[in-house]
Amino acid sequence: MATLQSFTDWIADYAGVVRDQADYLTDLDRAIGDADHGANMARGMGKVALLTEQEEFTAIDAYLKKVGMSLVSNVGGASGPLYGTFFLRMAGAFTGVEEAGVTEVAAGLRAGVEGILARGKAEVGDKTMYDAWAPALEAFDSAVGSGSDLAAALAAAAEAAAKGRDETEGLVARKGRASYLGERSRGHIDPGATSSTMLLESAARTLA
Amino acid sequence: MKKLINDPADVVVEALRGMAAAHPDRLRVDLENKVVYRKDPIRSGKVGLVSGGGSGHEPMHGGLVGLGMLDAACAGEVFTSPVPDQMMAATKEVDGGAGVLHIVKNYTGDVMNFEMAAELAAAEAGTEVQSVVVDDDVAVQDSLYTAGRRGVGTTVLLEKIVGAAAEEGRSLADCAALATKVNDNGRSMGMALTSCTVPAAGKPTFDLAEDEMEVGIGIHGEPGRKRVPLAPAREVAAMLVEPVLTDLDFTGDTGAIVMLNGMGGTPLIELYLMYAEVAQILERSGVTIARRLVGNYITSLEMAGCSVTVLRADDDLVGLWDAPVNTPGLRWGV
Numbered sequence: 001m002a003t004l005q006s007f008t009d010w011i012a013d014y015a016g017v018v019r020d021q022a023d024y025l026t027d028l029d030r031a032i033g034d035a036d037h038g039a040n041m042a043r044g045m046g047k048v049a050l051l052t053e054q055e056e057f058t059a060i061d062a063y064l065k066k067v068g069m070s071l072v073s074n075v076g077g078a079s080g081p082l083y084g085t086f087f088l089r090m091a092g093a094f095t096g097v098e099e100a101g102v103t104e105v106a107a108g109l110r111a112g113v114e115g116i117l118a119r120g121k122a123e124v125g126d127k128t129m130y131d132a133w134a135p136a137l138e139a140f141d142s143a144v145g146s147g148s149d150l151a152a153a154l155a156a157a158a159e160a161a162a163k164g165r166d167e168t169e170g171l172v173a174r175k176g177r178a179s180y181l182g183e184r185s186r187g188h189i190d191p192g193a194t195s196s197t198m199l200l201e202s203a204a205r206t207l208a
Numbered sequence: 209m210k211k212l213i214n215d216p217a218d219v220v221v222e223a224l225r226g227m228a229a230a231h232p233d234r235l236r237v238d239l240e241n242k243v244v245y246r247k248d249p250i251r252s253g254k255v256g257l258v259s260g261g262g263s264g265h266e267p268m269h270g271g272l273v274g275l276g277m278l279d280a281a282c283a284g285e286v287f288t289s290p291v292p293d294q295m296m297a298a299t300k301e302v303d304g305g306a307g308v309l310h311i312v313k314n315y316t317g318d319v320m321n322f323e324m325a326a327e328l329a330a331a332e333a334g335t336e337v338q339s340v341v342v343d344d345d346v347a348v349q350d351s352l353y354t355a356g357r358r359g360v361g362t363t364v365l366l367e368k369i370v371g372a373a374a375e376e377g378r379s380l381a382d383c384a385a386l387a388t389k390v391n392d393n394g395r396s397m398g399m400a401l402t403s404c405t406v407p408a409a410g411k412p413t414f415d416l417a418e419d420e421m422e423v424g425i426g427i428h429g430e431p432g433r434k435r436v437p438l439a440p441a442r443e444v445a446a447m448l449v450e451p452v453l454t455d456l457d458f459t460g461d462t463g464a465i466v467m468l469n470g471m472g473g474t475p476l477i478e479l480y481l482m483y484a485e486v487a488q489i490l491e492r493s494g495v496t497i498a499r500r501l502v503g504n505y506i507t508s509l510e511m512a513g514c515s516v517t518v519l520r521a522d523d524d525l526v527g528l529w530d531a532p533v534n535t536p537g538l539r540w541g542v
Contacts, residue, residue: 081320179354
């Protein structure tokens with residue numbers, strides 16, 4: 001079961017990952033974007049990671065809502081609204097939930113990914129973060145359907161996200177700044193799909 | 209990386225502090241929210257004009273705040289959209305009771321952040337907000353398969369023209385319609401001789417060999433549509449003007465406002481040389497040049513290169529163009 005502590009662990013873990021991988025994310029973005037994804041995520045998650053020191057949280061939904069607002073306020077670019085909306089919508093799915101099991105996390109992930117979709121209006125194959133999220137959600141639901149526990153479902157989701165991330169390499173971007181490169185965007189992994197996969201890998205390490 | 213900076217993390221705030229120090233008679237800067245305002249509060253009944261975007265394009269947008277142009281400009285990190293908190297603060301501050309127009313360049317991040325800010329401003333403060341999204345870059349051809357055309361040079365002309373209209377006392381609806389009209393009639397195309405270095409990244413965004421140039425670039429150091437061998441200015445001018453004229457008919461009695469814009473690292477001597485080439489092609493193609501602007505207005509840090517913007521301008525637009533303006537970046541008639 002995922003408790004409030006699990007969720008704060010998740011955020012702390014992810015903040016560490018994007019801090020360590022900031023240069024790598026920026027390098028990916030330099031190839032097909034504008035070379036700021038790592039710096040933006042590291043700055044934003046750095047602020048988000050401090051939330052638990054500034055405020056006492058007692059509920060998962062209130063905490064995730066604050067995480068979302070803080071990401072919107074501190075990341076900038078397209079990643080700020082996209083990740084921010086993910087956590088804000090996810091928060092909505094945890095109203096009144098003190099301990100999240102596999103069913104609650106499934107609902108939370110679905111709400112969050114629907115938020116990304118509403119904000120970004122991307123489709124599978126556009127070479128965006130959604131190319132990691134869509135297969136991840138499907139893998140999570142299918143794992144749940146076959147009786148997996150939270151840990152196994154999150155691991156399956158992270159694995160599917162990584163596969164989706166790798167497949168963005170062969171795609172031509174149709175959304176975001178990379179789309180301006182046309183055919184030249186092929187041959188590079190999408191930075192947003194990469195940071196999204198990292199978020200799911202963090203979840204697999206901490207939430208279950 | 210060789211730059212006149214202290215810490216890459218502090219570049220934007222320290223530059224804003226410098227703007228405040230350099231223009232105490234005209235500007236007021238909210239360093240916490242990173243918003244540049246006119247020194248005097250908004251006149252009651254005047255439509256407020258708010259723009260913003262990533263930093264690194266100076267003088268746009270902060271240097272275009274002042275009489276006859278913007279009321280507020282939100283500065284994001286270098287090449288990164290500002291966040292909704294900044295736009296909310298600016299929108300509330302310049303609401304003089306006649307509503308606020310957001311001028312947004314068509315980049316995924318800018319559009320999403322301004323969209324969230326407009327939703328929040330309407331919900332929280334009851335401010336009437338309308339938005340215009342500028343998308344004038346003809347280098348982006350397949351709009352169906354991309355995030356759409358980028359907002360580039362026309363943004364500067366739009367902020368001048370709509371700024372004059374707001375100063376005249378035109379309504380929010382009229383200002384928004386005028387902004388749409390300017391966007392619909394403006395087209396731009398740019399090229400780069402070098403890349404540029406985002407301070408936080410520390411190295412150039414792309415590599416360009418000594419004998420190459422990048423055609424069809426945006427304003428964020430991103431690579432363009434194609435990389436071609438370096439050519440004489442005359443041929444470069446043709447490469448920039450031709451796609452603009454192919455995209456929209458600028459011939460006929462209606463005149464045009466032409467901007468030859470430097471990307472930040474090209475000296476004026478080359479910009480003037482380029483303007484002569486561009487003007488010659490335009491006139492030979494039957495375009496009547498009514499007004500012209502040459503200089504660095506919408507830049508991409510220290511990138512060398514230029515862009516051409518052509519705006520079909522009827523008498524109303526030319527009249528508004530001629531109206532007084534007093535900003536750090538653009539000043540006449542005062």
